[in-house]
Amino acid sequence: MLEKLKKGIVAAVAIATAATVGSFGLASTANALDRNATGSITISNLAEDGETVDVTAKAYKIIDVNYDYNADQPESPEFTWNSAIAAWVKANYPEYIGNGNIVTDKYEGLPNVEGETTSGIENNVTTGDIAKFFDKLGSSNLLTKVAGSAKNNGNSVTINKLELGGYYVEVTNNNGSDSTANGMYVYRAVGANVLPKYVDKQWVVEDANIVAKRSKPSMDKSINEQRKSDNINTGLDKRDEGSDTAAVGEAVNFNLRTDIPAYPSNAINKKYWISDAMDKGLTFNDDITVYGVKSTGAETKLTEGDAYTKTLNTKDMDGHDVTFLLDFNYEKIRSYAKIHVKYTATVNENAVVGEPIYNHAKLQYSNNPYRGEGHRTEEDKTKVYVFGIKVNKVAAGTQKPLPGAEFKLERKNVNEAFLFVKLQSGVYRKATSDEIKAGKADGTLQVDDNGKLTVYGLKGADDNGNPLTYLLTETKAPAGYNKLSEPIEVVLDPVQDEKKDYTGAVEGSTEVGYVSKTVENKIGKLPKTGGIGTIVFSVLGALMIAGGVMLLASRKKA
Template sequence: MFNRLKAVRAIAAAAAVAMLGSLAVTAPAMAEETVTPLTPDATGTITIDNVEAGVHATAYKIAKVNVDGKTNTPLDPEFTWDESVASWVRAKYRSYISDANAVSDVFQQMPSDTDGLEKTEDGQNTGNATKLATFYDDLTSAIANGDTPATPDAAEQTATGDTLTFENLPLGDYLVLLKNTDTGDSLTNGTTVYRPIGVAIQPEWNEKTKVWTVKNATATAKRSNASIDKSINEDAKDHISGEDAKDAGSDTVAIGDEVTFDLRSDVPVFPANAVEKNYMIADAMGTELTLNEGSIKVWGYEGAKFGNAHDEDTPVPADAYTLTVNGKDLDGKDATFTLNFDYEKIRKWDYIHVQYTATVNENAKVDTAIDNTAKLQYTNNPYEQDSHTTIPDKVKVYTYGIKVLKVGVVDGVEKGALTGAEFSLRVNDKSAPIAFVKVGDAKDGHYRKATAEDKAESTVTNLVVGETEDTKGRLTLDGLDKGKYQLVEEKAPADYNKLSAPIDVTIEAERDRGEFTGKVVNQTSGYWDGTVTNRKGRLPNTGSIGTTVFTVGGILLVAAGISIVARKRRS
């Protein structure tokens, strides 16, 4: 770790297994630093960039630098392990410690860790975490679990921007642990998984001044982030699916329709010795949706997160996750289903892809969005128990309806709402009537579209308008998709003419920047709203009232004449 002839190494520890991902970057200081002469009491700084504001950092001093107080030059041994970790190093990494707890040449001569992966002779990654990365990961876990003789002395700092700096630190080797602040709400906890950093403030020979000085440390934190993306009916057209867009995606449905959902989430990179490696996908559907349990499929894949065809994904083995229907997520909140993954069995993939279907049920309401929220929950402070963050993504669907008011007109004068009318609803003049189920009071004229689970005896196709004081003449139909329909009058109110042709109804769904709003175009709600008029069942009269009287009188006189003529002929 120590090398006074080279720039400071920033070692980001990570998992010591294949395909763990890049871990650290050595970043020598870019700006000229103030030169600090070397003394036994000299101090220096550690600067770490690539962090998020609010991240809490702890710098544990795990080794010290030995300086001669008379000559202000490094002693031999130059570096010794701190008593708090020395026995642990001796037990676990014997070749890294020499007599008198000195840091061994084996450790000092290890190559700098630029990306957390071992290299082949031609400079290619082997996919295995470097020995340095493994060491710092293992030591961090030991400190977290209390497996070291004591907790090393530490300094603490909180980032206010994308860089944090420790100042006035004694010379030595430091293990820096970056931690997301626990807000008490996993939805607002940090989403970044940081790996521990090994970095040293150490002596450096200044060739220009010919004296020993203090070399400050600068490192770039290595981290991984994860997110989840939820989409709806990806393979269908004429809507926004929500793919690769946060809290976007909407579609229109009818009761009984099957809806397809896709979830894609990143697999974060956890250090091999992390205390916890929780990784869960939870899905919470509205009560208006019924999960089709047998439809759940889980794949793993690499490469681009989006645009990957399903047949190119690899099915995730069933023993790599636990599926729970109607369970709880990591926050103890209700979930329609959860997939709790065994991280070690999915770490080889970049992403997880989940697909399933759900059916719109009888609980669907017009003017109410049917929400479906997916959550990715994973450990965000890998060296702590019960630490996780939650990342949600939501899509929604809407259903629509038809409202009709039946009124009567006599001699051009509207006579108000009429009862007794019956209608059927069809897609077109060649289709069968759509089946509905009565909603609420038997006489209020309210129906919703029937589902496959509704018993035949409970469904109707003749839809009777309301008869109560509040619903007289009104017909309300719920649970329809957008599109064209025909409303056919099957029975007219008593003493009124029955309509001879169907009424064309078009439910045109309103959009806002491509997303459905749940309203019908030119309406204030999700209903197509119209009035259907019936006229009195009689022929119209002509002439004035006087003419009518004389006409009737003339008819009577003619009838009397015919009677007289007939009698004369018989006599």
């Protein structure tokens, strides 16, 4: 951590000493380092470009730099542990401290891990021991004297008027901005050094510039992600996207993937909650499976009651109703990069044709690990639709409404008997499994007194996004009319937007979610004039007349 800077100081000391000897041992004081000279620490990359955050950085001195102001050069030993933590370092990391509280080469050689931490503590653990050291030091409660602090200016923050030394730097969220990015990041402690540097034959204070070490937990939700067609949008890796169509009684699969923030060990606030709030058109099946995911992608199933607790029908951190909530034990998941949650819900009788049935997933986490308050919410949602068919039964030619017709409905090329619940005259909804088990469902669909039939709760497209074709078969014709000899094909072709999300509309229909069909019946009749039946009747009539004439003539002769 300090190795490169130490080598620079050693080289500079050699140059300065040579210059002094060349000047007959007379040290110049005109450009000597001011005893009151101070430097600064600038922490950059607090967020992504274009984002606005509101943070405060605090610096705590942990290493003293020994400088001989009379000789105007660093003295040996160059670095010693600050008295506030020297005893703690000796007790916990004896390899980092020598006689007289000297900072040893073991510590000086540690790499200072900078830059974005993708998620979890995994990245910090594998890149070196400095993160572990800072975490443990932060939790020691010994860092009480703030050497300097400052609020950010844009995407960076600069702490000024810092004396020579090595510093432990914390960045915390103020939660004072309305920006969507504010509070999104969890920042970890970083090390920074304000040291003397020999430039142009004089010693000056070199300011420190470091990159924020941050993690940004996110939420990603998908719906029926087993679908792989380019014609559909499952919402995987997309914010507030993902949709499908489903029938009443059909289960829908959901997957949630969330990043785990990298909280320091001294964090007093490590809340990490995942929840989902489902619209009334969905029934949660209470079949959650949770996995911890390593950065390699390897998944380990986590145990309820150990890594997390589950609560149904409760409130989230903001007091909003949620269908389920998972409250995680951070210490049980901190070694993972992500959390993966799988579960299902079933479309129920409350589904409304053409209206999106949402479920809103949330990740809520503490974004001020050094304080007892403050959290951030990341959301993602998906939606599902049901569709319907409307039938208008009329007489051919006159278009007079025809009551009394009955139908059955099935999917083309699918051996599946559809059962329905009658809601009112001429209105039927696809039955749920409970309604079927209770004997409340039937396969007969009867038009009302005006020849109208409404059937809904139907799936609109297959897993590749292709339209579904239904067969409407007339099982009973209106009185006095001929029954249809062939089923009527009804195609449900759900409309998709530019993101390939379903909209609830159907191609070619003016009524959202419904396809309408006018079905005509022809009246039952005897054969037309000129047919064989008429000829038979005419011949019989002529024979009867002839017979009568012959009978009358024979009676007159007699």
